[in-house]
Amino acid sequence: MLGIPTVMVTVSPEVSAQMRPPRALYPNGFKVGNPFGRPGMRDLQTAVVKDALGLLTQNTRPGEIITMNYPDYGEYHEPVRVGRK
Amino acid sequence: MATLSRKCVPFTPFDGDLSRANVSIVTAAGVHLRDQEPFNIGDDLGDLSYRVMGDEITSADLMVTHDHYDHADADEDVNVVFPTDILRELADEGFIGGIARKHVGFMGYTMRLKDMYEQTAPAIADEIDKGSRADVVLLTGG
Numbered sequence: 001m002l003g004i005p006t007v008m009v010t011v012s013p014e015v016s017a018q019m020r021p022p023r024a025l026y027p028n029g030f031k032v033g034n035p036f037g038r039p040g041m042r043d044l045q046t047a048v049v050k051d052a053l054g055l056l057t058q059n060t061r062p063g064e065i066i067t068m069n070y071p072d073y074g075e076y077h078e079p080v081r082v083g084r085k
Numbered sequence: 086m087a088t089l090s091r092k093c094v095p096f097t098p099f100d101g102d103l104s105r106a107n108v109s110i111v112t113a114a115g116v117h118l119r120d121q122e123p124f125n126i127g128d129d130l131g132d133l134s135y136r137v138m139g140d141e142i143t144s145a146d147l148m149v150t151h152d153h154y155d156h157a158d159a160d161e162d163v164n165v166v167f168p169t170d171i172l173r174e175l176a177d178e179g180f181i182g183g184i185a186r187k188h189v190g191f192m193g194y195t196m197r198l199k200d201m202y203e204q205t206a207p208a209i210a211d212e213i214d215k216g217s218r219a220d221v222v223l224l225t226g227g
Binding site: 002003004005006007008009010011012020021022032033034035036037038039040042045046049050052053054056057062063 | 093094095096097098099103106108154155156157158159161162164165166168171172174175180181213214219220221222223224225226227
């Protein structure tokens with residue numbers, strides 16, 4: 001089975017990293033519930049989708065979560081942290 | 086189903102042209118069609134089922150049923166978790182080839198991780214693999 005290429009958009013990069021996604025984008029500071037941005041911010045949503053799909057054509061390292069900044073999003077939200085012992 | 090090492094990163098290369106690729110969305114954000122049965126948020130163990138959505142959908146056809154994240158923003162504009170309108174615009178402008186024939190939504194919260202991993206996930210992969218004509222899959226959550 002060949003498989004189908006995937007790309008993930010996550011707002012919980014540490015949690016997602018545990019599953020070793022082949023390609024993943026973390027929009028820096030986006031809150032849970034807003035992986036593609038805020039309601040109505042169509043330009044921002046489009047930018048995130050384009051950047052995520054763009055990872056498919058880049059030589060990313062499998063399992064690495066790419067962080068990108070989108071200043072238009074506004075307030076920064078701290079992502080969920082995975083507990084460490 | 087192949088058994089992968091727990092340290093392995095499952096990776097399928099993308100060797101095509103994004104402007105000719107059909108894109109499918111698979112989301113754990115609890116998105117489904119308004120006329121589909123909502124996910125069972127009354128089950129403390131979570132709902133392992135999934136919903137298949139076709140390629141003609143727009144954001145107006147969709148809703149969210151999920152009890153483990155604040156989806157007020159998604160209720161207002163589902164594109165924040167399921168960018169169906171965005172994909173359609175990107176297809177119209179030629180950034181992507183088109184919309185795949187199927188998308189899948191499920192409710193990512195579960196206390197039955199083993200069943201999610203061994204049953205739901207392979208079933209969703211099979212659903213996309215057979216008949217969606219997806220060249221790439223965009224994975225989202227809440």
